Every structure is written in structure tokens, then in C-alpha cells.
Amino acid sequence: xxxxxxxxxxxxxxxxxxxxxxxxxxxxxxxxxxxxxxxxxxxxxxxxxxxxxxxxxxxxxxxxxxxxxxxxxxxxxxxxxxxxxxxxxxxxxxxxxxxxxxxxxxxxxxxxxxxxxxxxxxxxxxxxxxxxxxxxxxxxxxxxxxxxxxxxxxxxxxxxxxxxxxxxxxxxxxxxxxxxxxxxxxxxxxxxxxxxxxxxxxxxxxxxxxxxxxxxxxxxxxxxxxxxxxxxxxxxxxxxxx
Ligand SMILES: Cc1cc2nc3c(=O)[nH]c(=O)nc-3n(C[C@H](O)[C@H](O)[C@H](O)COP(=O)(O)O)c2cc1C
Numbered sequence: 001x002x003x004x005x006x007x008x009x010x011x012x013x014x015x016x017x018x019x020x021x022x023x024x025x026x027x028x029x030x031x032x033x034x035x036x037x038x039x040x041x042x043x044x045x046x047x048x049x050x051x052x053x054x055x056x057x058x059x060x061x062x063x064x065x066x067x068x069x070x071x072x073x074x075x076x077x078x079x080x081x082x083x084x085x086x087x088x089x090x091x092x093x094x095x096x097x098x099x100x101x102x103x104x105x106x107x108x109x110x111x112x113x114x115x116x117x118x119x120x121x122x123x124x125x126x127x128x129x130x131x132x133x134x135x136x137x138x139x140x141x142x143x144x145x146x147x148x149x150x151x152x153x154x155x156x157x158x159x160x161x162x163x164x165x166x167x168x169x170x171x172x173x174x175x176x177x178x179x180x181x182x183x184x185x186x187x188x189x190x191x192x193x194x195x196x197x198x199x200x201x202x203x204x205x206x207x208x209x210x211x212x213x214x215x216x217x218x219x220x221x222x223x224x225x226x227x228x229x230x231x232x233x234x235x236x237x238x239x240x241x242x
Contacts, residue, residue: 008037012074015058018047022058025065032066039066040096043075043217050099053216059090072096075217078103080114082215087115089217102159103213105132123212126164126194126202130187133160137183150177165204166197 002009011031016022028039041062043054054075063071070093073086078100086095100107106128110121124132136156140149157174161167170190177183197208204210 002035009035010038010040011036012040012042014042015045015055015062018045021045022061024058025061028062028071029065032069036069038070038072038093040072040074043073051216053219053221054086056086056089056217059086059092063091070094074098076100076215077111078107078213078215080107080111080120082218083111084115085215085218099159100213102156103162105136123163126204129160129163130191133157134183134187136160138180141180146180147178150179150183153177153183163210164194165208165210166194169193 011028013024013027015024022045024041028041031039039062041059043056043059044050044052045055056073059071059073059075071090072094073090073092074096075098077083077086077095077097082100083095083097086092097107097111104110104123106124110123113119113121133156137149137153140153140156143149144152154175154177158171161171161174164170167190170186170193173186173189174183177186198204
């Protein structure tokens with residue numbers, strides 16, 4: 001592929017199949033020799049699925065395996081502090097953010113600001129989250145057409161709702177929408193329902209406030225082990241028949 005195209009070719013990988021088969025450093029070394037321009041590595045194994053602790057030492061092993069190309073760390077960067085921590089602990093040249101951007105599309109601006117200045121900007125308000133979610137919905141409706149866009153948005157809205165505070169009725173209702181009118185009504189009813197949980201300034205009452213998100217690799221080891229047990233089971237190796 002590198003010979004066939006004029007643009008840089010990059011590669012993305014996990015750390016390996018499971019903890020006993022961490023193949024990413026070898027793969028990265030070979031890919032660098034083949035001429036890839038950068039490596040992206042998700043710091044989990046196939047066996048971990050999408051949960052459990054991201055292995056920063058594993059990402060560091062990939063950084064150390066290559067000679068000159070940049071390695072971009074990935075996995076569970078859900079806060080600006082998590083990005084800083086991954087950069088510091090692994091020596092990676094950058095981080096890439098997946099699900100963190102679904103929960104919080106503002107994460108890039110907040111992370112960029114934090115890395116440059118050390119200042120943590122506040123999380124967006126509920127009104128801002130609703131404003132951007134509605135814009136996102138409208139883009140879906142324009143791009144996919146109203147009904148198909150509305151159906152597809154059933155998957156997107158719950159990611160935003162994860163940071164709304166109490167939101168069960170919204171999550172139940174939004175997965176039934178088929179039109180702009182359905183979306184607008186679901187949001188309006190939810191905003192009215194949510195008022196019981198907020199004070200006169202529109203802030204969630206203390207007992208309904210959410211803790212900031214914490215990346216798996218910034219939690220105490222015991223807590224991350226509990227996440228690990230919930231991981232989706234997958235078949236064991238052997239690596240040579242992946
Ligand atoms: C809905 C969804 C779709 C994804 N699609 C891709 C994909 O097409 N290619 C890819 O390399 N990784 C894909 N991934 C994996 C992510 O790029 C990323 O490696 C993984 O989610 C871990 O990073 P995160 O914890 O920041 O999400 C996907 C992940 C999710 C949740």
C-alpha cells in the first residue's frame with residue numbers, strides 16, 4: 001500500500017490478543033520498517049474488548065519499539081487530565097480520542113487548552129449540551145434525510161445524555177423518534193421534567209450532580225479490575241489464527 005499511494009500510510013492496532021500475547025511492539029517495529037508514517041495504538045488487548053484498564057506500560061513499549069515515527073496513544077482518554085497523563089506516562093507523541101468525544105464533543109478544545117496552559121476549563125452547561133446535540137441532530141436529518149437521520153440519532157443522543165444528570169425518560173423516549181417533531185418534543189418534555197432536579201440557577205441540585213469522568217488508567221487498580229470482569233468475553237488466541 002505504501003508503494004501504491006503518494007499519501008502517508010498510518011496503522012492502528014491494539015496491544016495484542018490478551019495479556020500473554022502483547023504483539024504490538026513487534027508489529028510496530030515491522031510496520032516502521034515497511035514505511036508507515038505513524039502508529040496509533042489502543043492500549044487494550046482484544047480480550048479486554050472496550051472496558052478494563054488501558055495499559056500505559058503497553059503503549060510505552062510500542063513507543064520504545066519504534067525508531068523515529070510518532071506513536072499516538074489511544075483508549076479511554078475521556079478528560080484533559082487523562083490526555084496529559086497518557087502523554088507523560090508513555091512518551092507518546094499524541095493521543096487520539098474516541099468515545100470521550102461522544103460524551104463530550106468539547107473535549108478537544110478543553111484538552112488543547114489544558115495541555116497549553118494547565119488550566120482546566122469548566123465542562124459545558126446543560127443548555128450548551130442541548131444546543132450542540134440539537135445541531136448534531138439537524139445535521140443528521142439533513143445528511144441522511146429526516147426519518148433515517150432520526151432513527152440513526154437514536155444511537156447518538158444517549159451518548160450526550162450520559163452527562164445530563166437524571167435522564168432515564170429521555171433515553172427511553174429518544175430511541176423511538178422518527179422525525180424532527182419527535183426529536184423536538186422528546187427534548188422539550190425532558191427539559192421540563194428535568195426542572196425538578198435543578199436549583200433556581202438551573203444547576204443540578206448537589207445530590208444529582210455527576211462526578212467528573214475518570215479514565216480507567218487514572219483509577220486505583222482495584223476499581224479497574226472490577227471493570228475488567230465486565231469485559232465482553234472473546235475466544236482465546238492462538239495469535240497466528242487471528
Ligand atoms: C462506535 C465505535 C466505532 C469505532 N470504529 C472504529 C473504526 O472504524 N476504526 C478503528 O480503528 N477503531 C474504531 N473504534 C475504536 C476506537 O477508535 C478506539 O480505538 C477505542 O474506542 C478506544 O478509544 P476510546 O476509549 O477513546 O473510545 C470504534 C469505537 C467505537 C466505540
